[in-house]
Amino acid sequence: MKKILIAIVMFLSAWGVVHAQDYRYEIGAGLGVSGYLGDVNKSNFLKHPGMAGGVLFRYIPNYRWALKANIYAAGISGNSDDYKLVFPGGNSYKFNSTLYDMGAQMEFNFFDYGLGPAYLKLKRLTPYITLGIGGTVASVSGKTSFAVNMPLGVGIKFKLKERLNLGVEFTMRKAFGDKLDGLSDLNGIKSSFAKNTDWSSFTMFTITYEFSKRCKTCHYVD
Secondary structure (H helix, E strand, C coil), X not given: CHHXXXXXXXXXXXXXXXXXXXXXXXXXXXXXXXXXEECCECCCCCCCCEEEEEEEEEECCXXXXXXXXXXXXXXXXXXXXXXXXXXXXXXXXXXXEEEEEEEEXXXXXXXXXXXXXXXXXXXXXXXXXXXXXXXEEEEECCEEEEEEEEEEEEEEEEECCXXXXXXXXXXXXXXXXXXXXXXXXXXXXXXXXXXXXXXXXXXXXXXXXXXXXXXXCCCCCC
């Protein structure tokens, strides 16, 4: 009888852990550093780092996959004198730009991510890769432009507590446009949808909170 009671207690404890941590959504915020590659910076995207911040939302279908949406704001800048670039007419160029980035990304966790009983083999820390689609609005010297972008990158998630997650993510965003820095078609080289375009980078530290239990009464775990 004693062994049966112990087994029941262990089962209920394990079930409670799985039940409590199995949530569908995350919401949170991020803060970090932004960078840029383009007409004024050809090699070092952190030559003039800027500040970046914003909010994010995740939908979590299972332990391996997540779909994330974000709205970030960031500053980028550059100076052609840093690289002795020669512009038409022998002029130099420097700029400061504000970016507004909106997009959605798929995330693939290398390990089953979460907290739960040992038989589920969940990990509270996992690296992941991400790929998505988005849009960037850039404002330079009072002029505004828009470009579709493709973010790709890597990150690490850590489950600090049952519903609280920390993360760090690095992404490069290829803008299918050439005006993030206010310059376009230099030296007579025409830009196109995929040629002679700008890039932005985001290194973000995030904190998120999970909510909305997958089911209020669960008798099994998929």
